Amino acid sequence: MRVVRVQPDPFDPGVELAALEALGGGAVASFTGLVRGDGGLVELELEHYPGMTEAALTQLAEEACARWPLAGVVIVHRVGPMQVGERIVLVGTASPHRAAALEACAFLIDRLKTGAPFWKRERFADGRREWVDARDSDDQAAARWHT
Amino acid sequence: MPANHMLDIFYFAWVAERIGRRSEQVDGHYRDMTIADLLSHHAGSSPGHAAAFATPGKLRAALDQRFVPLDTLIGDATELAIFPPVTGG
Secondary structure: OEEEEEEOOOOOHHHHHHHHHOOOOOEEEEEEEEOOOHHHEEEEEEEEOOOHHHHHHHHHHHHHHHHOOOOEEEEEEEOEEEEOOOEEEEEEEEEOOHHHHHHHHHHHHHHHHHHOOEEEEEEEOOOOEEEOOOOHHHHHHHHOOOO | OOOOEEEEEEEOHHHHHHHOOOEEEEEEOOOOOEHHHHHHHHHHHOHHHHHHOOOHHHOEEEEOOEEEOOOOEOOOOOEEEEEOOOOOO
């Protein structure tokens, strides 16, 4: 099972993970990314490249499935405006064993951050709006999965 | 001389803001140009283009919806996207 969705609407991780649990794999791992309220942030806006985004996420899911014995992968990423505390992204993996589920989940979120066309813009309480700069630490996290 | 070539260009994030538009179609002899060549050629189109393309090291690109380095030849591609480094997740 491979599910890739890019959507403005909120999602329910319980529903998404239940679908992975129903595959009978024995292990499900997940990562949920939330909007942080650092520095007076009141809203986060996510822009993306329709068409390419879905293709890039599908390719990442396929890479994960080629690398680990996975029964299922779920990637859900929101776009548009989001408030502090809201969920931005969910990555879930199902496998017969925990190591594969956990490693594949870490691979997917690390690679998603540098390998899918999303851009974050922050809006602060004082009215400032700023595009988020890419971080070297994200490049390093993605690079550890290159073989 | 190779035939003219229609290329759809999409801009995202602050690149789109500086240019003041999210896409445009250009017509020219791009087959043997790299993306970096096209950007320097196209920077004169408007003050917004000049501002957006002023620091190529801060730009990233996709050709036909695949990430590529700026020194990639445009070749037969029909869709180019120019944007800052991605920040999803």
